[in-house]
Amino acid sequence: MTEESNHEDHQPERHRVHPLLEITGRHLHCSRIKALVFSFDGRLLASGSDDTTVRLWDVVTGKHLAVHLQEKPQWSIDTLAFAPNGCSLAFVTRGQKGPVRDCTRAFLWDVRGHHLVEIARKQKLRYDFSPPCFSPCGKVVAFAERSILRFDAESGELLEPKFDAGICMSLAFSPDGAFLASDSRCGSIQIWDAATGNRLRTLTGHSQWVGCLSFSPDSHTLVSTSDDRTIRIWDAITGEEDQVFDGHGDTAIYLKFFPTGHRFVTLHYTDTGGVLRMWQLGLDQEVGQWKPSTGTHLTAAAISPDGNLLATGDYHGDMKLWRMKELFGD
DSSP: OOTTSOGGGOOOOGGGOOOSEEEOSTTSOSSOEEEEEEOTTSSEEEEEETTSEEEEEETTTOOEEEEEEOOSSOOEEEEEEEOTTSSEEEEEEEEEETTTEEEEEEEEEETTTTEEEEESTTSOOSSOOOOOEEOTTSSEEEEESSSEEEEETTTOOEEEEEEOOOSOOOEEEOTTSSEEEEOOTTSOEEEEETTTOOEEEEEOOOSSOEEEEEEOTTSSEEEEEETTSEEEEEETTTOOEEEEEEOTTOOEEEEEEOTTSSEEEEEEOOTTSOEEEEEETTOSSOSEEEOOOTTOOEEEEEEOTTSOEEEEEETTSOEEEEEHHHHHOO
């Protein structure tokens, strides 16, 4: 993709854009896709659904490779994350325990031998788990709840120290492994020393819950989305706010930087089916957007590590792969 080109004037006409691959067959999910993630080498795609399964796919052929079938209780798959080595997946299930209480459980799945480890089972957590977040080295997987909990990515054992972050639901490791960012109830963002758990700085600007956090590839910039319908750009080193984008009235449910670090994409779930927006650092508005065909309600998206492919999942369980170049131009 050419970073300097302006997509705003060159948005491809929707009827000309066709998926590179549409995943079909008897292994397809039978209900809403809630989570999608590429492996770090871009060869595998993992999907999680309301049908309570986690599935693994070959990105080139669309072939179904593996499935995790839950034992009771069979709960919806809420979020997914691939370990950097591509050998294991962390995922969170969400369901109801008893007549009233909603609960979450967290797992590590070895996709090679299909071995499963449940983590944090004895923590007696009161609040939902955040989406899982692997450290760049792949040795640690973190979740947020009443504090930030870190686990050994192989054994699932709880590591010390706990990060006393209060209630938070969004996490992001910086690519260099130095920082861990977390949100808070009031909309502030905490930057932590990823090794010691020391709070380094607090970023203030959002007025409501932060939905997504993502560091740029050089670890110098942090992007945040929020229920206050803004997207904010921060200097991760100084904590200064560099830029604010108008989120167009919709909360973003997905955020991803491109490998060059100058652009990022957000997915906004709307009543009309969802929209993918592209943004560029330094500009004051989006530089491109893409909407699926009428009647398609996107519920999950993932950008491949090289930035060339987009995976989408919808309310009915359909999954497609798209060329980003065809969606946004050269």
